[in-house]
Amino acid sequence: MDKAHDVLIRNLSEHTALEPEDLAEIRGLTFTLRDFEPNEDFIRQGDEPEHSALVVSGMVARYHLLGTGGRQYLSFHLTGDLPDSQALFIDQMDHGLSALGPATVAFIPHRELFRAFRRRPTFAHSVWRETLRDAAIFREAITNNSARPMQARMAHLFCELFYRARTSQLVRGNRFRVPISLAQLGETLGMAIATVNRTLADLRRSGAMDLRDGELIVLKWRELQRLGDFNPVYLHLKRQSPPQA
Protein backbone atom coordinates (compact mmCIF):
# COMPACT_ATOMS: atom_id res chain seq x y z
CA MET A 1 0.00 0.00 0.00
CA ASP A 2 3.01 2.24 -0.32
CA LYS A 3 1.99 3.08 -3.85
CA ALA A 4 0.26 6.29 -2.72
CA HIS A 5 3.39 7.55 -0.99
CA ASP A 6 5.55 6.55 -3.93
CA VAL A 7 3.56 8.38 -6.56
CA LEU A 8 3.25 11.49 -4.40
CA ILE A 9 6.97 11.60 -3.74
CA ARG A 10 7.76 11.00 -7.38
CA ASN A 11 5.43 13.78 -8.45
CA LEU A 12 6.64 16.37 -5.95
CA SER A 13 10.23 15.47 -6.83
CA GLU A 14 9.58 16.58 -10.41
CA HIS A 15 9.84 20.16 -9.23
CA THR A 16 11.13 20.17 -5.65
CA ALA A 17 14.27 18.76 -4.02
CA LEU A 18 12.85 16.92 -1.02
CA GLU A 19 15.20 16.07 1.86
CA PRO A 20 15.28 12.72 3.64
CA GLU A 21 13.29 14.20 6.52
CA ASP A 22 10.57 15.27 4.08
CA LEU A 23 10.41 11.80 2.59
CA ALA A 24 10.10 10.30 6.07
CA GLU A 25 7.34 12.75 6.93
CA ILE A 26 5.45 11.89 3.74
CA ARG A 27 5.85 8.17 4.33
CA GLY A 28 4.30 8.69 7.74
CA LEU A 29 1.05 10.00 6.27
CA THR A 30 -1.96 7.68 6.47
CA PHE A 31 -3.79 7.35 3.19
CA THR A 32 -7.20 5.72 2.77
CA LEU A 33 -7.61 4.17 -0.67
CA ARG A 34 -10.87 4.15 -2.59
CA ASP A 35 -11.71 2.83 -6.06
CA PHE A 36 -14.08 4.66 -8.34
CA GLU A 37 -16.16 3.68 -11.35
CA PRO A 38 -15.87 5.61 -14.61
CA ASN A 39 -17.66 8.96 -14.27
CA GLU A 40 -18.23 8.54 -10.56
CA ASP A 41 -18.15 11.80 -8.59
CA PHE A 42 -16.10 11.84 -5.44
CA ILE A 43 -16.14 15.49 -4.45
CA ARG A 44 -19.12 17.62 -5.26
CA GLN A 45 -19.42 21.33 -5.85
CA GLY A 46 -20.51 22.85 -2.53
CA ASP A 47 -18.83 20.21 -0.36
CA GLU A 48 -16.63 21.27 2.54
CA PRO A 49 -14.08 18.47 2.45
CA GLU A 50 -11.84 17.60 5.40
CA HIS A 51 -9.70 15.25 3.36
CA SER A 52 -7.33 15.81 0.50
CA ALA A 53 -7.24 13.55 -2.54
CA LEU A 54 -4.26 12.00 -4.32
CA VAL A 55 -4.59 10.21 -7.64
CA VAL A 56 -3.01 6.77 -7.28
CA SER A 57 -4.08 5.41 -10.66
CA GLY A 58 -6.39 6.36 -13.49
CA MET A 59 -7.50 9.79 -14.52
CA VAL A 60 -9.55 12.32 -12.62
CA ALA A 61 -11.25 15.55 -13.69
CA ARG A 62 -12.32 18.82 -12.16
CA TYR A 63 -15.46 20.48 -13.47
CA HIS A 64 -17.88 23.33 -12.97
CA LEU A 65 -21.60 22.69 -13.06
CA LEU A 66 -23.35 24.99 -15.49
CA GLY A 67 -26.76 26.61 -15.03
CA THR A 68 -27.94 24.65 -18.04
CA GLY A 69 -27.17 21.35 -16.34
CA GLY A 70 -24.05 20.74 -18.40
CA ARG A 71 -20.46 20.71 -17.26
CA GLN A 72 -17.32 22.66 -17.98
CA TYR A 73 -14.26 20.49 -17.43
CA LEU A 74 -11.41 22.50 -15.96
CA SER A 75 -8.45 20.16 -15.71
CA PHE A 76 -7.38 16.55 -15.74
CA HIS A 77 -5.21 14.79 -13.21
CA LEU A 78 -2.89 11.84 -13.50
CA THR A 79 -1.15 9.51 -11.11
CA GLY A 80 0.63 11.47 -8.39
CA ASP A 81 -1.47 14.63 -8.72
CA LEU A 82 -3.30 16.25 -5.83
CA PRO A 83 -6.47 17.17 -7.69
CA ASP A 84 -8.10 19.05 -4.84
CA SER A 85 -5.10 20.66 -3.24
CA GLN A 86 -7.08 23.84 -3.85
CA ALA A 87 -9.47 22.78 -1.09
CA LEU A 88 -6.76 22.86 1.57
CA PHE A 89 -7.30 26.50 2.43
CA ILE A 90 -10.72 27.02 1.07
CA ASP A 91 -14.02 26.45 2.82
CA GLN A 92 -16.45 25.44 0.14
CA MET A 93 -15.70 23.62 -3.12
CA ASP A 94 -16.40 25.81 -6.15
CA HIS A 95 -16.02 22.80 -8.43
CA GLY A 96 -16.49 19.04 -8.37
CA LEU A 97 -14.21 16.09 -9.00
CA SER A 98 -14.98 12.86 -10.77
CA ALA A 99 -13.16 9.86 -12.12
CA LEU A 100 -12.87 9.75 -15.91
CA GLY A 101 -12.16 6.06 -16.36
CA PRO A 102 -11.78 3.67 -13.44
CA ALA A 103 -9.53 5.33 -10.86
CA THR A 104 -7.98 4.80 -7.46
CA VAL A 105 -7.78 7.80 -5.16
CA ALA A 106 -6.10 8.07 -1.76
CA PHE A 107 -7.56 10.36 0.89
CA ILE A 108 -5.72 11.99 3.74
CA PRO A 109 -7.17 14.18 6.53
CA HIS A 110 -6.35 17.87 6.22
CA ARG A 111 -5.31 17.91 9.87
CA GLU A 112 -2.60 15.41 9.24
CA LEU A 113 -1.33 17.33 6.23
CA PHE A 114 -1.23 20.57 8.17
CA ARG A 115 0.78 18.91 10.93
CA ALA A 116 3.26 17.67 8.34
CA PHE A 117 3.43 21.16 6.81
CA ARG A 118 4.29 22.61 10.21
CA ARG A 119 7.03 20.08 10.78
CA ARG A 120 8.52 20.19 7.29
CA PRO A 121 8.12 23.60 5.61
CA THR A 122 9.86 22.21 2.52
CA PHE A 123 7.05 19.71 2.14
CA ALA A 124 4.50 22.51 2.54
CA HIS A 125 6.30 24.52 -0.11
CA SER A 126 6.35 21.57 -2.50
CA VAL A 127 2.57 21.21 -2.19
CA TRP A 128 2.20 24.96 -2.55
CA ARG A 129 4.29 24.77 -5.69
CA GLU A 130 2.01 22.00 -6.88
CA THR A 131 -1.03 24.27 -6.48
CA LEU A 132 0.81 26.98 -8.39
CA ARG A 133 1.50 24.60 -11.25
CA ASP A 134 -2.20 23.82 -11.27
CA ALA A 135 -2.88 27.51 -11.60
CA ALA A 136 -0.45 27.76 -14.52
CA ILE A 137 -2.35 24.95 -16.21
CA PHE A 138 -5.61 26.84 -15.65
CA ARG A 139 -4.09 29.93 -17.22
CA GLU A 140 -3.03 27.97 -20.25
CA ALA A 141 -6.56 26.60 -20.53
CA ILE A 142 -7.94 30.14 -20.59
CA THR A 143 -5.66 30.98 -23.50
CA ASN A 144 -6.30 27.68 -25.20
CA ASN A 145 -10.09 27.99 -25.12
CA SER A 146 -10.15 31.71 -25.84
CA ALA A 147 -7.46 32.42 -28.39
CA ARG A 148 -6.70 29.27 -30.36
CA PRO A 149 -8.63 27.87 -33.32
CA MET A 150 -10.44 24.59 -32.78
CA GLN A 151 -7.79 22.29 -34.19
CA ALA A 152 -4.94 23.87 -32.24
CA ARG A 153 -7.10 23.87 -29.13
CA MET A 154 -7.62 20.14 -29.30
CA ALA A 155 -4.04 19.38 -30.29
CA HIS A 156 -2.81 21.48 -27.38
CA LEU A 157 -4.89 19.52 -24.89
CA PHE A 158 -3.49 16.24 -26.17
CA CYS A 159 0.03 17.63 -26.06
CA GLU A 160 -0.36 18.64 -22.45
CA LEU A 161 -1.82 15.31 -21.41
CA PHE A 162 0.83 13.37 -23.25
CA TYR A 163 3.67 15.48 -21.94
CA ARG A 164 2.47 15.23 -18.34
CA ALA A 165 1.81 11.52 -18.72
CA ARG A 166 5.31 11.07 -19.97
CA THR A 167 6.95 12.81 -17.02
CA SER A 168 4.78 10.63 -14.77
CA GLN A 169 5.99 7.59 -16.70
CA LEU A 170 2.52 6.59 -17.80
CA VAL A 171 3.33 6.38 -21.51
CA ARG A 172 4.03 2.91 -22.89
CA GLY A 173 5.63 3.26 -26.30
CA ASN A 174 3.69 6.17 -27.74
CA ARG A 175 0.39 5.28 -26.12
CA PHE A 176 -1.37 6.29 -22.98
CA ARG A 177 -4.88 5.76 -21.54
CA VAL A 178 -7.19 8.75 -21.92
CA PRO A 179 -10.67 7.46 -21.09
CA ILE A 180 -12.53 10.52 -22.31
CA SER A 181 -15.63 10.69 -24.48
CA LEU A 182 -16.18 13.11 -27.34
CA ALA A 183 -18.91 14.79 -25.33
CA GLN A 184 -16.46 15.39 -22.48
CA LEU A 185 -13.86 16.64 -24.92
CA GLY A 186 -16.45 19.14 -26.07
CA GLU A 187 -17.21 20.18 -22.48
CA THR A 188 -13.49 20.69 -21.97
CA LEU A 189 -12.66 22.68 -25.08
CA GLY A 190 -15.88 24.62 -25.40
CA MET A 191 -17.02 23.10 -28.66
CA ALA A 192 -20.12 21.27 -29.87
CA ILE A 193 -19.82 17.52 -30.10
CA ALA A 194 -20.17 17.53 -33.87
CA THR A 195 -17.24 19.91 -34.09
CA VAL A 196 -15.25 17.74 -31.71
CA ASN A 197 -15.72 14.80 -34.00
CA ARG A 198 -14.82 16.67 -37.17
CA THR A 199 -11.80 18.33 -35.57
CA LEU A 200 -10.59 15.00 -34.22
CA ALA A 201 -11.01 13.49 -37.67
CA ASP A 202 -8.81 16.27 -39.06
CA LEU A 203 -6.12 15.56 -36.47
CA ARG A 204 -6.23 11.87 -37.28
CA ARG A 205 -5.96 12.65 -40.96
CA SER A 206 -2.85 14.76 -40.27
CA GLY A 207 -1.17 11.58 -39.08
CA ALA A 208 0.16 13.25 -35.94
CA MET A 209 -2.00 11.31 -33.51
CA ASP A 210 -4.91 9.00 -32.97
CA LEU A 211 -7.44 8.47 -30.19
CA ARG A 212 -8.90 4.99 -30.19
CA ASP A 213 -10.46 2.74 -27.56
CA GLY A 214 -9.74 5.31 -24.86
CA GLU A 215 -6.08 5.42 -25.80
CA LEU A 216 -4.12 8.40 -27.05
CA ILE A 217 -1.46 7.51 -29.61
CA VAL A 218 1.08 10.12 -30.57
CA LEU A 219 2.63 9.30 -33.93
CA LYS A 220 4.41 12.56 -34.73
CA TRP A 221 5.13 14.53 -31.58
CA ARG A 222 6.79 17.52 -33.23
CA GLU A 223 3.94 17.83 -35.67
CA LEU A 224 1.32 17.61 -32.91
CA GLN A 225 3.24 20.17 -30.90
CA ARG A 226 3.30 22.49 -33.90
CA LEU A 227 -0.42 22.04 -34.54
CA GLY A 228 -1.19 22.71 -30.90
CA ASP A 229 1.15 25.70 -30.52
CA PHE A 230 2.41 23.82 -27.47
CA ASN A 231 5.26 25.12 -25.32
CA PRO A 232 5.67 23.20 -22.05
CA VAL A 233 7.32 26.03 -20.12
CA TYR A 234 4.10 26.64 -18.20
CA LEU A 235 4.25 23.16 -16.67
CA HIS A 236 7.30 24.27 -14.69
CA LEU A 237 9.02 20.91 -14.56
CA LYS A 238 12.61 20.83 -13.34
CA ARG A 239 13.88 18.59 -16.09
CA GLN A 240 12.23 19.02 -19.45
CA SER A 241 11.57 15.64 -21.02
CA PRO A 242 10.44 16.02 -24.62
CA PRO A 243 8.77 12.91 -25.98
CA GLN A 244 11.08 11.37 -28.54
CA ALA A 245 8.72 10.59 -31.43
Added chain:
Amino acid sequence: MDKAHDVLIRNLSEHTALEPEDLAEIRGLTFTLRDFEPNEDFIRQGDEPEHSALVVSGMVARYHLLGTGGRQYLSFHLTGDLPDSQALFIDQMDHGLSALGPATVAFIPHRELFRAFRRRPTFAHSVWRETLRDAAIFREAITNNSARPMQARMAHLFCELFYRARTSQLVRGNRFRVPISLAQLGETLGMAIATVNRTLADLRRSGAMDLRDGELIVLKWRELQRLGDFNPVYLHLKRQSPPQA
Protein backbone atom coordinates in the same frame (compact mmCIF):
# COMPACT_ATOMS: atom_id res chain seq x y z
CA MET B 1 4.54 54.91 2.96
CA ASP B 2 2.39 52.63 5.07
CA LYS B 3 -0.23 52.38 2.37
CA ALA B 4 1.32 49.20 0.96
CA HIS B 5 1.16 47.44 4.31
CA ASP B 6 -2.36 48.66 4.93
CA VAL B 7 -3.82 47.43 1.66
CA LEU B 8 -2.06 44.07 1.97
CA ILE B 9 -3.37 43.54 5.50
CA ARG B 10 -6.85 44.60 4.52
CA ASN B 11 -6.86 42.22 1.56
CA LEU B 12 -5.52 39.20 3.44
CA SER B 13 -7.99 39.89 6.25
CA GLU B 14 -10.83 39.38 3.81
CA HIS B 15 -10.27 35.65 4.06
CA THR B 16 -7.82 35.02 6.91
CA ALA B 17 -7.85 35.90 10.60
CA LEU B 18 -4.40 37.40 11.10
CA GLU B 19 -3.02 37.61 14.62
CA PRO B 20 -1.22 40.66 16.05
CA GLU B 21 2.12 38.92 15.51
CA ASP B 22 1.27 38.46 11.82
CA LEU B 23 0.38 42.13 11.48
CA ALA B 24 3.66 43.10 13.11
CA GLU B 25 5.56 40.79 10.78
CA ILE B 26 3.82 42.28 7.74
CA ARG B 27 4.45 45.84 8.93
CA GLY B 28 8.13 44.93 9.13
CA LEU B 29 8.36 44.14 5.42
CA THR B 30 10.23 46.65 3.26
CA PHE B 31 8.35 47.63 0.14
CA THR B 32 9.79 49.58 -2.76
CA LEU B 33 7.17 51.66 -4.53
CA ARG B 34 7.13 52.26 -8.26
CA ASP B 35 4.69 54.14 -10.46
CA PHE B 36 3.73 52.89 -13.90
CA GLU B 37 2.23 54.48 -16.98
CA PRO B 38 -0.90 53.05 -18.58
CA ASN B 39 -0.03 49.84 -20.46
CA GLU B 40 3.51 49.75 -19.12
CA ASP B 41 4.87 46.24 -18.59
CA PHE B 42 6.60 45.56 -15.30
CA ILE B 43 7.15 41.81 -15.40
CA ARG B 44 7.75 40.08 -18.70
CA GLN B 45 7.05 36.55 -19.79
CA GLY B 46 10.33 34.65 -19.35
CA ASP B 47 11.59 36.78 -16.46
CA GLU B 48 12.90 35.11 -13.31
CA PRO B 49 11.84 37.66 -10.74
CA GLU B 50 13.33 37.89 -7.27
CA HIS B 51 10.71 40.31 -6.06
CA SER B 52 7.01 39.99 -5.47
CA ALA B 53 4.55 42.67 -6.50
CA LEU B 54 1.68 44.21 -4.56
CA VAL B 55 -0.87 46.52 -6.16
CA VAL B 56 -1.04 49.69 -4.13
CA SER B 57 -3.29 51.61 -6.47
CA GLY B 58 -4.70 51.31 -9.96
CA MET B 59 -5.35 48.19 -11.93
CA VAL B 60 -2.91 45.59 -13.16
CA ALA B 61 -3.28 42.70 -15.63
CA ARG B 62 -1.70 39.35 -16.32
CA TYR B 63 -1.43 38.18 -19.90
CA HIS B 64 -0.05 35.51 -22.17
CA LEU B 65 1.78 36.48 -25.33
CA LEU B 66 0.34 34.72 -28.37
CA GLY B 67 2.26 33.36 -31.31
CA THR B 68 0.42 35.84 -33.51
CA GLY B 69 1.79 38.77 -31.52
CA GLY B 70 -1.48 39.40 -29.72
CA ARG B 71 -2.27 38.96 -26.07
CA GLN B 72 -4.61 36.88 -24.00
CA TYR B 73 -5.45 38.67 -20.77
CA LEU B 74 -5.76 36.23 -17.89
CA SER B 75 -6.81 38.23 -14.86
CA PHE B 76 -7.05 41.71 -13.42
CA HIS B 77 -5.78 42.86 -10.08
CA LEU B 78 -6.92 45.61 -7.77
CA THR B 79 -5.50 47.41 -4.76
CA GLY B 80 -4.23 44.90 -2.21
CA ASP B 81 -3.74 42.03 -4.66
CA LEU B 82 -0.47 40.16 -5.09
CA PRO B 83 -0.60 39.79 -8.86
CA ASP B 84 2.50 37.67 -9.17
CA SER B 85 2.26 35.59 -6.06
CA GLN B 86 2.45 32.72 -8.53
CA ALA B 87 6.09 33.55 -9.10
CA LEU B 88 7.06 32.83 -5.48
CA PHE B 89 7.74 29.18 -6.07
CA ILE B 90 8.22 29.14 -9.78
CA ASP B 91 11.42 29.73 -11.70
CA GLN B 92 10.39 31.36 -14.94
CA MET B 93 7.36 33.55 -15.59
CA ASP B 94 4.90 31.92 -17.99
CA HIS B 95 3.01 35.21 -18.30
CA GLY B 96 3.61 38.92 -18.12
CA LEU B 97 2.19 41.74 -16.02
CA SER B 98 1.32 45.25 -17.06
CA ALA B 99 -0.49 48.24 -15.68
CA LEU B 100 -3.88 48.94 -17.25
CA GLY B 101 -4.31 52.56 -16.28
CA PRO B 102 -1.74 54.42 -14.18
CA ALA B 103 -0.79 52.21 -11.26
CA THR B 104 1.44 52.10 -8.21
CA VAL B 105 3.06 48.78 -7.38
CA ALA B 106 5.13 47.85 -4.33
CA PHE B 107 7.95 45.32 -4.65
CA ILE B 108 9.36 43.12 -1.94
CA PRO B 109 12.30 40.67 -2.18
CA HIS B 110 11.30 37.02 -2.16
CA ARG B 111 13.93 36.35 0.48
CA GLU B 112 12.26 38.68 2.90
CA LEU B 113 8.86 37.14 2.28
CA PHE B 114 10.20 33.63 2.83
CA ARG B 115 11.73 34.68 6.12
CA ALA B 116 8.36 36.08 7.22
CA PHE B 117 6.67 32.86 6.11
CA ARG B 118 9.04 30.85 8.27
CA ARG B 119 8.40 33.01 11.28
CA ARG B 120 4.65 33.31 10.88
CA PRO B 121 3.08 30.25 9.21
CA THR B 122 -0.33 31.91 9.44
CA PHE B 123 0.96 34.67 7.19
CA ALA B 124 2.33 32.07 4.77
CA HIS B 125 -1.03 30.33 4.75
CA SER B 126 -2.86 33.58 4.09
CA VAL B 127 -0.69 34.21 1.03
CA TRP B 128 -1.13 30.61 -0.05
CA ARG B 129 -4.88 31.08 0.29
CA GLU B 130 -4.51 34.19 -1.84
CA THR B 131 -2.86 32.15 -4.61
CA LEU B 132 -5.67 29.60 -4.36
CA ARG B 133 -8.26 32.30 -4.76
CA ASP B 134 -6.37 33.42 -7.86
CA ALA B 135 -6.64 29.88 -9.17
CA ALA B 136 -10.39 29.86 -8.50
CA ILE B 137 -10.66 33.05 -10.53
CA PHE B 138 -8.74 31.39 -13.37
CA ARG B 139 -11.12 28.42 -13.26
CA GLU B 140 -14.09 30.72 -13.50
CA ALA B 141 -12.46 32.44 -16.49
CA ILE B 142 -12.14 29.08 -18.24
CA THR B 143 -15.86 28.48 -17.78
CA ASN B 144 -16.73 32.04 -18.67
CA ASN B 145 -14.82 32.06 -21.94
CA SER B 146 -15.73 28.50 -22.91
CA ALA B 147 -19.33 27.95 -21.91
CA ARG B 148 -21.12 31.29 -21.71
CA PRO B 149 -22.60 33.26 -24.60
CA MET B 150 -20.96 36.58 -25.41
CA GLN B 151 -23.30 38.82 -23.45
CA ALA B 152 -23.16 36.72 -20.29
CA ARG B 153 -19.42 36.46 -20.67
CA MET B 154 -18.98 40.20 -20.64
CA ALA B 155 -21.54 40.78 -17.91
CA HIS B 156 -19.80 38.18 -15.76
CA LEU B 157 -16.46 39.92 -16.08
CA PHE B 158 -17.97 43.22 -15.00
CA CYS B 159 -19.74 41.51 -12.10
CA GLU B 160 -16.50 40.01 -10.88
CA LEU B 161 -14.59 43.27 -11.15
CA PHE B 162 -17.32 45.23 -9.44
CA TYR B 163 -17.76 42.70 -6.67
CA ARG B 164 -14.05 42.53 -5.95
CA ALA B 165 -13.72 46.29 -6.16
CA ARG B 166 -16.50 46.61 -3.66
CA THR B 167 -14.90 44.33 -1.10
CA SER B 168 -11.70 46.33 -1.58
CA GLN B 169 -13.69 49.49 -1.00
CA LEU B 170 -12.84 50.95 -4.37
CA VAL B 171 -16.42 51.66 -5.41
CA ARG B 172 -17.67 55.23 -4.95
CA GLY B 173 -21.43 55.23 -5.22
CA ASN B 174 -21.96 52.77 -8.04
CA ARG B 175 -18.85 53.70 -9.98
CA PHE B 176 -15.35 52.39 -10.16
CA ARG B 177 -12.33 53.00 -12.41
CA VAL B 178 -11.79 50.30 -15.06
CA PRO B 179 -9.25 51.76 -17.49
CA ILE B 180 -9.65 49.08 -20.14
CA SER B 181 -10.03 49.50 -23.90
CA LEU B 182 -12.45 47.59 -26.10
CA ALA B 183 -9.51 45.85 -27.73
CA GLN B 184 -8.31 44.65 -24.34
CA LEU B 185 -11.80 43.49 -23.43
CA GLY B 186 -11.73 41.44 -26.60
CA GLU B 187 -8.35 39.96 -25.69
CA THR B 188 -9.78 39.07 -22.31
CA LEU B 189 -13.04 37.51 -23.35
CA GLY B 190 -11.92 35.93 -26.59
CA MET B 191 -14.04 38.01 -28.93
CA ALA B 192 -13.40 40.25 -31.90
CA ILE B 193 -13.41 43.96 -31.20
CA ALA B 194 -16.50 44.55 -33.31
CA THR B 195 -18.36 41.98 -31.22
CA VAL B 196 -17.10 43.60 -28.03
CA ASN B 197 -18.58 46.89 -29.09
CA ARG B 198 -21.93 45.44 -30.10
CA THR B 199 -22.19 43.30 -26.98
CA LEU B 200 -21.32 46.26 -24.79
CA ALA B 201 -23.96 48.32 -26.59
CA ASP B 202 -26.50 45.60 -25.76
CA LEU B 203 -25.52 45.67 -22.10
CA ARG B 204 -25.82 49.44 -22.03
CA ARG B 205 -29.22 49.21 -23.64
CA SER B 206 -30.33 46.75 -20.95
CA GLY B 207 -29.84 49.57 -18.45
CA ALA B 208 -27.92 47.32 -16.05
CA MET B 209 -24.60 49.07 -16.48
CA ASP B 210 -22.48 51.52 -18.39
CA LEU B 211 -18.79 51.84 -19.17
CA ARG B 212 -17.76 55.40 -19.92
CA ASP B 213 -14.52 57.36 -19.69
CA GLY B 214 -12.78 54.36 -18.15
CA GLU B 215 -15.40 54.07 -15.47
CA LEU B 216 -17.71 51.14 -14.81
CA ILE B 217 -21.14 52.19 -13.58
CA VAL B 218 -23.48 49.53 -12.24
CA LEU B 219 -27.07 50.71 -12.38
CA LYS B 220 -28.95 47.47 -11.69
CA TRP B 221 -26.74 44.99 -9.84
CA ARG B 222 -29.26 42.13 -9.66
CA GLU B 223 -29.98 42.44 -13.35
CA LEU B 224 -26.29 42.47 -14.26
CA GLN B 225 -25.71 39.46 -12.02
CA ARG B 226 -28.54 37.64 -13.76
CA LEU B 227 -27.23 38.50 -17.22
CA GLY B 228 -23.75 37.34 -16.25
CA ASP B 229 -24.85 34.15 -14.47
CA PHE B 230 -22.67 35.44 -11.64
CA ASN B 231 -22.34 33.58 -8.34
CA PRO B 232 -19.55 34.95 -6.14
CA VAL B 233 -18.94 31.73 -4.21
CA TYR B 234 -15.74 31.14 -6.18
CA LEU B 235 -14.19 34.32 -4.79
CA HIS B 236 -14.09 32.65 -1.37
CA LEU B 237 -14.52 35.79 0.69
CA LYS B 238 -15.22 35.40 4.38
CA ARG B 239 -18.02 37.89 4.47
CA GLN B 240 -20.15 38.15 1.39
CA SER B 241 -20.87 41.76 0.56
CA PRO B 242 -23.47 42.02 -2.17
CA PRO B 243 -23.54 45.44 -3.80
CA GLN B 244 -26.76 47.16 -2.79
CA ALA B 245 -28.05 48.51 -6.09
Added chain:
DNA sequence: CGCCTACTTGACTTACTTCAAAAACAGTGG
Protein backbone atom coordinates in the same frame (compact mmCIF):
# COMPACT_ATOMS: atom_id res chain seq x y z
C1' DC C 1 -31.32 -10.30 -30.27
C1' DG C 2 -32.53 -5.86 -28.79
C1' DC C 3 -31.40 -1.89 -26.11
C1' DC C 4 -28.55 1.86 -24.95
C1' DT C 5 -24.85 4.80 -25.46
C1' DA C 6 -21.16 6.70 -28.25
C1' DC C 7 -19.64 8.03 -32.52
C1' DT C 8 -20.21 9.63 -37.31
C1' DT C 9 -22.03 12.24 -41.10
C1' DG C 10 -24.94 15.53 -43.69
C1' DA C 11 -27.76 19.72 -44.41
C1' DC C 12 -29.12 23.97 -42.61
C1' DT C 13 -28.74 28.10 -39.82
C1' DT C 14 -26.64 31.62 -37.34
C1' DA C 15 -23.56 34.05 -34.49
C1' DC C 16 -19.38 35.73 -34.84
C1' DT C 17 -15.36 37.24 -37.57
C1' DT C 18 -13.38 39.90 -40.99
C1' DC C 19 -13.00 43.81 -43.68
C1' DA C 20 -13.78 48.53 -44.40
C1' DA C 21 -14.95 53.09 -43.53
C1' DA C 22 -16.73 56.78 -40.76
C1' DA C 23 -17.16 59.22 -36.46
C1' DA C 24 -15.50 60.63 -32.03
C1' DC C 25 -11.72 61.76 -29.20
C1' DA C 26 -7.04 62.98 -27.43
C1' DG C 27 -2.79 64.99 -28.01
C1' DT C 28 0.48 68.26 -30.53
C1' DG C 29 2.01 72.23 -32.52
C1' DG C 30 1.29 76.29 -35.14
Added chain:
DNA sequence: CCACTGTTTTTGAAGTAAGTCAAGTAGGCG
Protein backbone atom coordinates in the same frame (compact mmCIF):
# COMPACT_ATOMS: atom_id res chain seq x y z
C1' DC D 1 -8.09 78.42 -30.62
C1' DC D 2 -8.06 75.47 -34.19
C1' DA D 3 -6.03 72.50 -37.81
C1' DC D 4 -3.43 67.92 -38.05
C1' DT D 5 -2.38 63.26 -36.63
C1' DG D 6 -3.15 59.07 -34.52
C1' DT D 7 -5.93 56.17 -31.71
C1' DT D 8 -10.23 54.35 -30.10
C1' DT D 9 -14.92 53.60 -30.81
C1' DT D 10 -18.83 52.91 -33.70
C1' DT D 11 -21.46 51.06 -37.59
C1' DG D 12 -22.33 48.45 -41.86
C1' DA D 13 -22.02 44.65 -45.10
C1' DA D 14 -20.24 40.16 -46.43
C1' DG D 15 -18.22 35.73 -45.55
C1' DT D 16 -17.49 31.70 -42.82
C1' DA D 17 -16.63 28.68 -39.12
C1' DA D 18 -19.01 26.49 -35.86
C1' DG D 19 -23.55 25.38 -33.79
C1' DT D 20 -27.90 23.04 -34.20
C1' DC D 21 -30.81 19.51 -35.78
C1' DA D 22 -31.52 15.07 -37.38
C1' DA D 23 -30.64 10.63 -38.90
C1' DG D 24 -27.77 6.69 -39.30
C1' DT D 25 -24.01 3.50 -37.87
C1' DA D 26 -21.29 1.11 -34.80
C1' DG D 27 -20.10 -0.91 -30.59
C1' DG D 28 -21.02 -2.94 -25.78
C1' DC D 29 -23.95 -5.54 -22.73
C1' DG D 30 -27.79 -7.90 -20.58
